Each structure stands twice: as C-alpha cells, then as structure tokens.
Amino acid sequence: MKVTWNLPDGSAVAATIDYGQNLMEAAVAQNVQGVVGECGGTLSCATCHVYVDDAWADKTGEVGDFEDAMLDMADGDRRSNSRLSCQIEAHPDLDGLVLAVPEA
Numbered sequence: 001m002k003v004t005w006n007l008p009d010g011s012a013v014a015a016t017i018d019y020g021q022n023l024m025e026a027a028v029a030q031n032v033q034g035v036v037g038e039c040g041g042t043l044s045c046a047t048c049h050v051y052v053d054d055a056w057a058d059k060t061g062e063v064g065d066f067e068d069a070m071l072d073m074a075d076g077d078r079r080s081n082s083r084l085s086c087q088i089e090a091h092p093d094l095d096g097l098v099l100a101v102p103e104a
Contacts, residue, residue, distance in 0.1 A: 001016065001017060002017075003017055005027060006098065017029075020090060021089070022089050024041050024085040027050075033101070037086060041086040042086075043087065045070075049071065051083075052088075053097075053098035055098070057081050070084060
C-alpha cells in the first residue's frame with residue numbers, strides 16, 4: 001500500500017509498504033525524520049507520534065486506553081487526530097494513507 005508522511009519542513013516521504021507492517025516500522029525503514037520508534041513498537045515511548053489526515057482518521061481505528069495515555073507524553077502538540085504510528089497496521093483500506101509528522 002502507499003503511504004505519505006508530510007514533514008514539518010514542507011517536504012514529504014512517500015513509500016509503498018507491505019500489508020501487516022505497522023506504520024512506525026515503515027517510517028523507520030524509510031528514514032522518515034521525526035519518527036524514531038525508540039521502543040521498537042512496544043507502546044512504551046511515544047516517539048512515533050503522527051497526525052492522521054482527517055480523511056483517514058476513521059479508517060485507522062480507535063485509540064486504545066494505553067495509547068491514549070502514551071500520547072500525553074508525546075513530543076509535539078497533541079491533537080484529536082494524534083496517533084502512535086506503531087499502533088496503525090497497514091491494510092488494504094489504508095492504501096493512500098497520509099500522515100503528518102509533528103514538529104519536535
């Protein structure tokens with residue numbers, strides 16, 4: 001599937017990634033600046049914070065309680081469309097997904 005990360009400097013990184021991969025792993029593999037994934041996707045660091053484009057928010061699923069708590073510790077402003085990208089898994093309904101990386 002195709003995913004695009006819009007960066008704070010106005011540039012973007014677009015990539016085709018495999019279904020089943022989480023978006024933090026994909027961002028790290030694509031060297032997306034601002035998505036670190038220090039914990040490796042174990043939901044314990046919030047260094048993979050992204051903003052989901054409003055057009056895609058309903059398709060990425062609900063924020064769980066633990067993710068919600070971790071988002072309170074994330075760098076960048078927390079918004080209604082904030083997610084930890086390690087909690088979003090690539091699947092066919094997300095083909096074309098657009099994410100924005102917060103300013104740190």
